[in-house]
Amino acid sequence: MAEKRKIGPLHKQISLLIVDDSLVFRKVLRDIFERTNSVNIIGEATNGIEALDMVLKLNPDVIIMDMEMPIMDGMTSLQHLMIHKPTPTIMFSSLTKEGTARSFDAIKNGAVDFVCKDAFFQNQDIGIFEKEIVYKVIYASKVIVRSVEPMFAKKDDIPPISAKPSDIIFCEECGARNIFEAEQKKELKELRCKNCGDLLEVNLINKYKRINYVTVIGTGLGGYSNLLRIIPGIPDDVGGAIIAIIYDESHRVDAFTDYLNAVSKIKVNRMADGVNLEGGNCYIASSFDNVYMKPYSAQYTIRRTKAIPGYGPVDLIMNSITSVFKDKVAGIVLSGSELDGEKGINAIKNNEGISVVLNSANCLCKEMGENILRKCSVDKIVDERDATHFIIDLHRTVSGESTAA
Known part of the structure; x- marks a missing residue:
C-alpha cells in the first residue's frame, strides 16, 4: 500500500459547532477538543432547528451533527444547511453504519464525511478515537462546500421511471417485430420470434x-x-x-x-x-x-x-x-x-x-x-x-x- 502523510500544522483555531441530542456524546467530544489547541467549540445544539439558528449566528468552520435527533433530524437539517449556508459537516450516527445507503445519502446531500459512533465507542483505545475525530475536523475545515440541492423530493414531485433500454429485432422468417429488454436478453440463452418461434439471428453493433x-x-x-x-x-x-x-x-x-x-x-x-x-x-x-x-x-x-x-x-x-x-x-x-x-x-x-x-x-x-x-x-x-x-x-x-x- 502507498505511504500515508501526516497533516501539516494549522495557523488558526477551527471553530466547531456540535449538534447532538445526547449529553453524553457532547461531553465526550467537548473533553476531546478541550485537549487540543487546533479546535475551539463555539456552540452546542440539541436538534436540527437549534443547529440552523446557531449556524447563522456563529458561522462555524465545521459542524459535527448527529443523524438521529428530535424535532428536526440531522439529514433534514443537513439539506437545509447545504441550500442556505453550506458548511463543512461531519455526520455521526449510532444507528447507521459506514458503507450503508443512508451513510452515502448523507455524503450525497453535502456532508464531507460520515462516522459511525459505535466504531469509536467499541474501540478500547480512546487515544485512537481522539486522534481520528480531531483529524477529521481538521481535514473538513479545509474543504470548500458549495450549495447542494436536496436529494429527495416529495413523492408527488418524483418523475416517472424512464423505460428500460430495449432492442427491436425483426424476424427474417415472418417479419414480426420483436422487442427485448436489455436485462431479458442477458437472461435468455437464445432469442426466438414471439410470433413464429423461429430462432432470431442477432448481429448487434453497439458503438x-x-x-x-x-x-x-x-x-x-x-x-x-x-x-x-x-x-x-x-x-x-x-x-x-x-x-x-x-x-x-x-x-x-x-x-x-x-x-x-x-x-x-x-x-x-x-x-x-x-x-x-x-x-x-x-x-x-x-x-x-x-x-x-x-x-x-x-x-x-x-x-x-x-x-x-x-x-x-x-x-x-x-x-x-x-x-x-x-x-x-x-x-x-x-x-x-x-x-x-x-x-x-x-x-x-x-x-x-x-x-x-x-x-x-x-x-x-x-x-x-x-x-x-x-x-x-x-x-x-x-x-x-x-x-x-x-x-x-x-x-x-x-x-x-x-x-x-
Missing part, C-alpha cells in the same frame, strides 16, 4: 460498447463525496470506460458501488477478476483488489495480482491501461491521503495522455493530489462542478475511434 477512451480515477479518504458529485451526471452513451480505484476496504466499496449505480445514468460495476471492460460503463475497485488490465484477443480483461513493491494500486491500473490505450487515457486524482498515482500519471504522460488533479478546495484530503502536482506534469486542475463535463468531453472528442490491442 458505445467499444473502448475508444479510458479515464482512470484514483482516490482515498473523501473520494466517495467527489465521486457522488461527478459520476451520476455522466450519460450511459458517453463511450469508452471509466475506472475508479478507491482506498477503502472491499465491503464498503461493494456497498458504494451498488449505491452509485442506483443514482447514476451510466452503469456502475464492481470490478472483479476476469471482468471484460466495455464502453459505456464505470468500474469501481478497492485498493485491496490490486487489479490491472490485460488484453486477450479483442477483449480487455481485468486481472488481480499480488501487491508489487513500489507500485500502489492506482499506479498499477494506470500503467496497465496506458500501455494498451496510449494517448487515449486520462488519469484523474481526487481526494486522498495516500501518496499513490505518481508512477501511473507519469506513464500516462509518457504516452501523451491527459493528467488531471481535482481542485484541492474540493478535497477532504489533499495529499494525493498535492503529491502529483509536485512530482508530475499536470495538464489541468479541474473543479468538482466542472469534472463531469470535462470527462464527457474527453470521451466524446474521440467518439468513433477505437483502439486495437
